[in-house]
Amino acid sequence: MxxxxxxxxxxxxxxxxxxxxxxxxxxxxxxxxxxxxxxxxxxxxxxxxxxxxxxxxxxxxxxxxxxxxxSARGEIPSPGIGDLDGMSYAQISQVIAEALPGSARTLAEPGYRAMLAQVFGSSVTHPGLMAAFWNDHILPRRRTAHLALSRAVDEGVLPPETDIEALIDMTVGAVVYRLLRPEPPDADELLAYLRSVYEQAGMIPRR
Structure with missing residues (x-):
């Protein structure tokens, strides 16, 4: 082996x-x-x-x-769930907010978007690659979002009946949809959009 x-x-x-x-x-x-x-x-x-x-x-x-x-995730962070466990909603949302500029710069890079397109295009023909990408790339960040939204529900920021999984899916879908435009946003535009989406979802407080 x-x-x-x-x-x-x-x-x-x-x-x-x-x-x-x-x-x-x-x-x-x-x-x-x-x-x-x-x-x-x-x-x-x-x-x-x-x-x-x-x-x-x-x-x-x-x-x-x-x-x-x-290895190509650039400035997109991947905080360990153990690093955030025990934090309040305000603390976790601050970690997320501070990571947004780096995430926007990486997502705005044409090479990174081209790589993502290849990954998504391989999801049916090579499911093993998509499974590895999901486990190594998506799940760690999804756990961070889930923890932030769970804290938001616990502390009354979001209503108790909030469907956290659906909210995360909608947040990710909104970002991917924006990247698919014929003229994708630059880093500054993408940062503003990320902040708006994350605020709407409750992952970070509204300013």
Whole structure:
């Protein structure tokens, strides 16, 4: 069984620069050509390493591409739920609000949007990739949103009958829908929109 990325066995220590080169090559190829147009051989060639070096780190193409996608999240934070547990609504919403400028800058990048389009386009043909993206990229941020909205309900900011899951879905859908426009917003426009959507959803207080 292949050891998980980040672990190393006996012998020479892992070079993090090699990991970064492989992830960068995988991300570039996936964004350019999609899942079907990307192979381990191509990734290894672009990264300047052998195929065995790639397979020692990632056991499958889906696993490698999912890791490459996660590495591209830029300034989009992924706070651990343990870091927020015990915080009040005001404290959690402040963490979320402070993260919005970085998220807007990353989401406004054409390369990031192109990568997301490839991920969504692979959801039916390569469900393993979408499952990995969901578990590694979406769920950690969804848990943060759920915790913030749960606190908002507990503290009376939102009504007790609030459907938190539906509210999160609507928030994410609104952002994705805005990114699909023929002329996507720049970082400043997207930041204003994110703040508006998050305020409407109750994830951050209205100003």
């Amino acid at each position: 292949t050891a998980p990325a980040g672990q190393r066995g006996r012998g020479r220590p892992r070079d993090p620069r090699t990991d970064q080169a492989i992830l960068a090559a995988a991300l570039e190829l996936f964004t350019e050509h999609g899942h079907a147009g990307t192979s381990i051989e191509q990734i290894a060639r672009r990264a300047g390493v052998g195929k065995l070096t790639v397979y020692r780190r990632w056991g499958s193409k889906d696993e490698l591409i999912a890791a490459a996608v996660e």
